[in-house]
Amino acid sequence: MFVRLLRKSILRRKSRFAMGVASVLIGAAVVTALFTVSLGVGDQVGQEFTKYGADLMLQPQSNTIQIGLPGVSIGSVTEQKYINESDLWMIKTIQHKANVLGFAPFLYQVVTVGDGPNAQQAVLAGTYFNKTIQILQPASPQDPSVFSTGIEDISSWWKVTGNWITDQNDTTSAMVGSNVAQKLNLTVGDSFKVSYAGAQNGTTATTQNGTTATTQNGTTATNEKELKVAGIVESGGAEDNQIFVNLPVAQDLSSRPGKVDTVQVSALCVRCPVADMASEIQGKIPGVQGTTITQLTNAEMSTLDKYQSMMALVTAVALLASTMGIFTTMTANVTERRREIGLMKSIGAENRSIASLFLAEATLTGLIGGIGGFGVGIVLAQFIGLRVFSTTIPLRWEVLAVAIPIAIGVSLLASALPVRRATAVEPAIVLRGE
Amino acid sequence: MDEELISLEKVTKVYGGGTRALNEVTLSFEKDQWTTIMGPSGSGKTTLLNIIGCLDLPTSGIVRIAGKEVTGVGQAALTRLRRENVGLIFQQYHLVPYLTALENVMLAQYYHGSPDETKAVDALKNVGLEHRLDHPPAHLSGGEQQRVCIARALVNEPAILLADEPTGNLDQTNGNVVLQMIQRLHAEGRAIVLVTHNPDISELGDRTIRIVDGSVEQDFKSGGDRNGE
Numbered sequence: 001m002f003v004r005l006l007r008k009s010i011l012r013r014k015s016r017f018a019m020g021v022a023s024v025l026i027g028a029a030v031v032t033a034l035f036t037v038s039l040g041v042g043d044q045v046g047q048e049f050t051k052y053g054a055d056l057m058l059q060p061q062s063n064t065i066q067i068g069l070p071g072v073s074i075g076s077v078t079e080q081k082y083i084n085e086s087d088l089w090m091i092k093t094i095q096h097k098a099n100v101l102g103f104a105p106f107l108y109q110v111v112t113v114g115d116g117p118n119a120q121q122a123v124l125a126g127t128y129f130n131k132t133i134q135i136l137q138p139a140s141p142q143d144p145s146v147f148s149t150g151i152e153d154i155s156s157w158w159k160v161t162g163n164w165i166t167d168q169n170d171t172t173s174a175m176v177g178s179n180v181a182q183k184l185n186l187t188v189g190d191s192f193k194v195s196y197a198g199a200q201n202g203t204t205a206t207t208q209n210g211t212t213a214t215t216q217n218g219t220t221a222t223n224e225k226e227l228k229v230a231g232i233v234e235s236g237g238a239e240d241n242q243i244f245v246n247l248p249v250a251q252d253l254s255s256r257p258g259k260v261d262t263v264q265v266s267a268l269c270v271r272c273p274v275a276d277m278a279s280e281i282q283g284k285i286p287g288v289q290g291t292t293i294t295q296l297t298n299a300e301m302s303t304l305d306k307y308q309s310m311m312a313l314v315t316a317v318a319l320l321a322s323t324m325g326i327f328t329t330m331t332a333n334v335t336e337r338r339r340e341i342g343l344m345k346s347i348g349a350e351n352r353s354i355a356s357l358f359l360a361e362a363t364l365t366g367l368i369g370g371i372g373g374f375g376v377g378i379v380l381a382q383f384i385g386l387r388v389f390s391t392t393i394p395l396r397w398e399v400l401a402v403a404i405p406i407a408i409g410v411s412l413l414a415s416a417l418p419v420r421r422a423t424a425v426e427p428a429i430v431l432r433g434e
Numbered sequence: 435m436d437e438e439l440i441s442l443e444k445v446t447k448v449y450g451g452g453t454r455a456l457n458e459v460t461l462s463f464e465k466d467q468w469t470t471i472m473g474p475s476g477s478g479k480t481t482l483l484n485i486i487g488c489l490d491l492p493t494s495g496i497v498r499i500a501g502k503e504v505t506g507v508g509q510a511a512l513t514r515l516r517r518e519n520v521g522l523i524f525q526q527y528h529l530v531p532y533l534t535a536l537e538n539v540m541l542a543q544y545y546h547g548s549p550d551e552t553k554a555v556d557a558l559k560n561v562g563l564e565h566r567l568d569h570p571p572a573h574l575s576g577g578e579q580q581r582v583c584i585a586r587a588l589v590n591e592p593a594i595l596l597a598d599e600p601t602g603n604l605d606q607t608n609g610n611v612v613l614q615m616i617q618r619l620h621a622e623g624r625a626i627v628l629v630t631h632n633p634d635i636s637e638l639g640d641r642t643i644r645i646v647d648g649s650v651e652q653d654f655k656s657g658g659d660r661n662g663e
Contacts, residue, residue, distance in 0.1 A: 001537075001540055001541065001543075001544040001549050002544070004533075004537065005533070005537075005541070005544075008532040008533060008537075009532060011532070012531070012532035339528065340530060343528045343530065344530075344541070344545065345513065346487075346489055346516070346522055346528075347517075347522065347541065347542045347545055347586065348513060348516060348517030348542065348545035348546055348590075349513070349545045350510055350513050350545075351509065351510070353545060426489075426490070427489045427513075427516075428484045428489040428490040
């Protein structure tokens with residue numbers, strides 16, 4: 001009988017019930033959208049952390065020199081510096097050496113891929129894939145004198161179609177980022193030519209790695225290299241836009257033997273003392289500056305925190321508006337049904353029976369509004385994601401588990417006072433004709 | 435010999451605005467008795483019916499229903515007393531508009547804690563509405579709505595039936611049908627307290643009480659016709 005009574009009383013006042021649902025729906029949609037965006041963007045920042053793979057980034061210390069006339073600055077010049085590849089073994093000799101899971105150096109250069117009108121520019125990075133390095137002076141005699149490391153150790157999340165480059169002496173293979181492969185229409189096994197213009201003039205026509213150098217104007221050279229796609233890399237990050245080769249190939253192509261731009265160091269531990277590790281490496285390798293990834297992402301996290309605070313505020317306002325909407329609807333509902341309530345009481349309904357009828361209606365309002373709001377909120381989240389963050393936001397089902405209880409809770413909370421008024425209706429009004 | 439079903443001792447009811455609706459009324463109502471309450475508008479008839487029907491509590495005085503003192507009990511206990519002892523017939527029927535005739539009767543059963551569709555159908559059959567079970571009030575005539583109201587009042591077999599101007603909104607024919615039903619219920623031995631302005635109806639009962647300005651002005655035996663003849 002209760003279900004029948006509930007169903008028919010709702011059907012009798014469809015438009016008023018719909019207004020209540022709409023009030024909840026708006027609040028639930030805002031909650032869903034902002035929670036989804038918050039979680040999605042938070043995840044993206046988290047993924048960015050992971051995409052760094054490394055916990056530490058080593059860069060050469062650069063000197064910035066102000067240039068201009070005395071008292072008049074016309075700008076600054078930053079001297080291009082490098083880390084010596086020959087110093088990298090020292091990373092494994094710091095006090096926290098056991099926490100060093102691996103590291104990979106990088107030497108970057110912009111190369112031209114292909115010939116003629118179809119030539120395109122891409123970033124080529126020289127690195128270690130899986131390199132065994134000699135630790136020239138182990139910290140203690142018990143420490144091993146060799147250490148195997150490379151990008152495969154610190155970037156294990158890469159999705160690779162084809163194969164990793166396993167031979168550290170392979171000078172003809174390359175791993176190509178998925179975006180580059182798509183742009184250049186490359187698949188595993190394809191060959192392609194890269195050329196680097198701007199290398200310092202060399203006198204050797206062909207290096208021992210097979211790079212061809214052509215002298216131009218007597219000062220710079222265009223170096224070329226034929227490469228074969230060993231694997232296609234998909235990381236979801238900047239790597240998708242790069243071409244990876246063994247470090248000597250990149251060094252040779254840009255005529256920068258023994259040099260690297262950056263080194264990524266991955267630490268293996270819970271709550272690693274990465275700041276201490278950075279200081280130790282700086283102390284070991286002269287001219288190197290160590291930065292923790294946390295420092296790099298702090299600014300991003302701060303922006304995210306501010307965004308989340310703003311979202312919390314918007315959510316609170318939206319829920320307040322929903323509460324007011326339901327309160328108004330439910331108050332009107334109770335006022336309209338005063339005689340009906342009086343009648344029910346006169347024929348034996350207790351206060352709890354009256355309250356349960358209205359609270360069930362409020363629960364149903366919250367449930368339907370919550371489900372509808374979740375759907376609308378998902379669409380809204382995509383809109384916010386695309387317009388504000390230029391990315392799609394993944395569907396998060398756990399938001400449903402938050403949105404619906406919130407929707408029902410708001411609906412019940414807003415109904416509390418009207419329901420109290422309903423239970424206060426005197427049964428005598430039916431005889432008094434009020 | 436008739437037994438006392440309801441008793442009022444020096445019952446006074448004063449409303450919030452200071453209006454004294456009942457003034458030290460002392461009355462008793464017996465089982466099997468049809469009592470008609472008459473009086474001008476605003477005399478306190480409905481207030482008296484509210485108190486007898488456990489719909490309201492007096493400001494002072496003592497009310498007993500079936501030997502139990504009502505005065506001072508909480509709302510929940512008052513609701514239980516009403517549910518178990520009183521059936522109400524209203525001038526304006528007060529049917530729930532979105533429920534069918536059968537569901538309106540079953541609503542009283544539901545609040546009584548004993549929903550029984552067969553019994554509810556029987557109650558409607560007894561008032562000649564077996565063909566109108568699934569009709570909402572809007573599809574029923576005034577007389578039919580009042581008969582649904584009577585079926586609802588009787589379905590839980592209350593000891594006392596309170597009727598507030600039961601024919602007030604009905605034409606002569608339908609009014610007579612309703613009065614015949616009340617006479618039949620009286621003949622079956624049910625206590626009836628009926629409020630009316632119509633002196634002819636008071637002639638059908640056993641006793642007539644005339645209320646004026648919140649006090650009992652007259653209380654006399656009338657020409658009751660137990661067999662409805």
